[in-house]
Amino acid sequence: MSTPIYISAADADSALTWEGLVAALKQSHLTPQATIADLHLKMDKGGMLNRVAWIPGFGVGLKTVSVFPDNPSRPTPLPTVQGVFVLFDDQDGQVKALIDGATITRWKTVADSLLGASLLARKDSETLLLVGAGNIASTLAQAYPQLFPSIKRILVWNRTFSNAEKLAAQVGGTAVESLQEAVMQADIISSATVSVEPIIQGDWLKPGTHLDLIGAFRPDMREADDKAMQVSRVFVDSRKTTLGEIGELIKPIESGAITETDVLADLYDLVRDAPGRLSPDDITLYKNGGGAHLDLMTAQHILEKTSGN
Numbered sequence: 001m002s003t004p005i006y007i008s009a010a011d012a013d014s015a016l017t018w019e020g021l022v023a024a025l026k027q028s029h030l031t032p033q034a035t036i037a038d039l040h041l042k043m044d045k046g047g048m049l050n051r052v053a054w055i056p057g058f059g060v061g062l063k064t065v066s067v068f069p070d071n072p073s074r075p076t077p078l079p080t081v082q083g084v085f086v087l088f089d090d091q092d093g094q095v096k097a098l099i100d101g102a103t104i105t106r107w108k109t110v111a112d113s114l115l116g117a118s119l120l121a122r123k124d125s126e127t128l129l130l131v132g133a134g135n136i137a138s139t140l141a142q143a144y145p146q147l148f149p150s151i152k153r154i155l156v157w158n159r160t161f162s163n164a165e166k167l168a169a170q171v172g173g174t175a176v177e178s179l180q181e182a183v184m185q186a187d188i189i190s191s192a193t194v195s196v197e198p199i200i201q202g203d204w205l206k207p208g209t210h211l212d213l214i215g216a217f218r219p220d221m222r223e224a225d226d227k228a229m230q231v232s233r234v235f236v237d238s239r240k241t242t243l244g245e246i247g248e249l250i251k252p253i254e255s256g257a258i259t260e261t262d263v264l265a266d267l268y269d270l271v272r273d274a275p276g277r278l279s280p281d282d283i284t285l286y287k288n289g290g291g292a293h294l295d296l297m298t299a300q301h302i303l304e305k306t307s308g309n
Helices: 009-015 018-028 101-120 135-147 161-171 179-185 226-231 247-255 292-307
Strands: 005-007 035-042 047-055 059-067 081-088 095-100 127-131 153-157 188-191 210-213 233-236 263-265 284-287
Touching: 005 292, 009 095, 009 101, 009 292, 018 101, 018 135, 018 292, 035 292, 047 292, 059 101, 059 292, 081 101, 081 292, 095 101, 095 292, 101 135, 101 210, 101 233, 101 284, 101 292, 127 135, 127 179, 135 153, 135 161, 135 188, 153 161, 153 179, 226 247
Parallel strands: 005 095, 127 153, 127 188, 188 210, 210 284, 233 263, 233 284
Antiparallel strands: 035 047, 047 059, 059 081, 081 095
């Protein structure tokens, strides 16, 4: 029995590139669709989230994370979310690697959006708008220009303007106070907020825009309104993890604004040449819903790059 290796955040960060991971995720979506399952456990002071995925011949992965909201206010502050990803061999069940959970989530989440944009956004996109100013937004600002060297300007909007100013200063962007005006200028909009009410309106979207929605992950959450769904060609990373699971799609389907058939394709379809953007004027909308299968694909790539294979 081999001894599993532990891959730290520093190990992964020094070995990965956005171009490399996006290419790996694209190739991984040519494998059979994953079997996935989630288990949530609520506790008095927090909770546990466990996500598992199996891709035949590819591997099995389990991400287990603790969520303790009061951790940052402890005498010795701790992160709200802590966890680890365990990578198993799907032929004999041996543990191959343990990977820092926060690191794999960050790389997976951003690469998911980058893959969607690489398949759907205009290659000549020049203005990137970040909606939200958290940790993911900071990483998006670093990553998007690597896949889209045409980007010349980064706009940052946040409900708390001072936070938008801080992020803009860090990434060489411009903080904006009017979300409407920023949306009307943007070629790519990447939104990572915890909004439960739509903040991006379809009436603001100009022809040719690509809308990348990351934030919503519960049935009560959404970032774009019904009109945005109606004027867009709608895509998701995975039908399994979005339809019936996330408010971004649940709510406009319930209202009758769209139907499930308006979700034109997911990544499994797009990498097999399903139609995406049909014209430069199309508005494309991509819901990044995540999922354990993406963690597994990312973990395999991390293992390959850190082991020198």
